[in-house]
Amino acid sequence: MRLFVAVALACGLLAVPSVAHAKPAAAVTPAAAKKLDIADITPMGQDKEKVGVGFPIIVTFDRDVQDKAAVEALLQVQSERPVDGAWRWVSARKVIYRTKFYWKPHQKVTFTAQLSKLPGNESVKDVTQRFAVGPANISVVDTRKHVMRVTRDGKLAKKIPISAGKGGLVKNGVDVYLTTSGIHLAMNKKPVETMTSSWLGVTDPKDPRYYKEEIPWAVRISDSGEYVHQSAGYYHFLGRSNQSHGCVRATPAGAKWFYGIAQRGDVIKITGTKRKLDWNNGWSYWQLNWTEWKKGSALPR
Incomplete structure (x- = not known):
């Protein structure tokens, strides 16, 4: 690599450019792609509280979700006493699960997020949380x-x-x-x-x-x-x-x-x-x- 010293005029003389050799610049690597992960799940798990029969599952991600359909397809909810349910996005980072009818009381509900299946997100750990439904x-x-x-x-x-x-x-x-x-x-x-x-x-x-x-x-x-x-x-x-x-x-x-x-x-x-x-x-x-x-x-x- 050739570096040229600046040319300047002094006392009517022209400075002669000099040549220097520098080490090759280190290769620039692109920043690692940011991974999508879960920042919060509400309510808390079965070891911390029992929840009522109307409870929603509120999932907040740590960054905006670009492909909501792909992410939603990786969120699963299973209950011991099944009922229809669906997710609704309320912002770029938050999605909420609600059932068609109230949950049946005295059962366990399991939420799973398999975000490692998202292309480019393989290093993120999948998440499982179980909820305990109390009395109605x-x-x-x-x-x-x-x-x-x-x-x-x-x-x-x-x-x-x-x-x-x-x-x-x-x-x-x-x-x-x-x-x-x-x-x-x-x-x-x-x-x-x-x-x-x-x-x-x-x-x-x-x-x-x-x-x-x-x-x-x-x-x-x-x-x-x-x-x-x-x-x-x-x-x-x-x-x-x-x-x-x-x-x-x-x-x-x-x-x-x-x-x-x-x-x-x-x-x-x-x-x-x-x-x-x-x-x-x-x-x-x-x-x-x-x-x-x-x-x-x-x-x-």
Whole structure:
């Protein structure tokens, strides 16, 4: 390889180019192709939790999926008591499995991802995760009669007086103080949850709409901030009228009992309000009928 020293004029003399020999440059190798792997699987496996009969399988990949059909074909779900199911892509990295009907209770469900069969992805380890389905906890909240009826494996277990959203605060055409009607799923739970008015944009304690409260026995049922929880006082409204900001308030004994049996994926169906639950608000995937749900699959129908 010939390197030339720069030519320059100095005192009327022309500098003579010199020649140098350098070592050959090292060969440049292309960067290794990025492998597709799984970043997260929800819910957790059988050793960590039991799930409700409405539970979805949520798979999040570590990068955008380019060929969704090829990847979806490598995802398998098998249950001890079979039921039809289908995947729906909700983003370039996330796909969700839902069944046509609720899972049968008291069984095991096995999810397998054979990503090593994807061309160019052979070095990635296949993944298997088994889920344990618990009792069929299905609750129906009647916001007009102010009661929640909870069945376990088809038998009425408890009737709990409740108070739902009072309504009356419209933002962008939506009454955000109304509880959403539709099929919710329990997403998580905390023995004490801090609830504030920040979701309203209210953070000034002097604002009459401001609140910050520590609420016991909170079971979350949507991304928009709805819970089933113990009423923070106001017990005289339970079973009689709707006075909350959108949550389902229950009696102390009823809320504690409900918290104790709650599993992620339990079904909570709320009726009686004019505000409809959106299918993508939390785990509200049962809001789509089966035909609509299957349209989200990348595989030919």
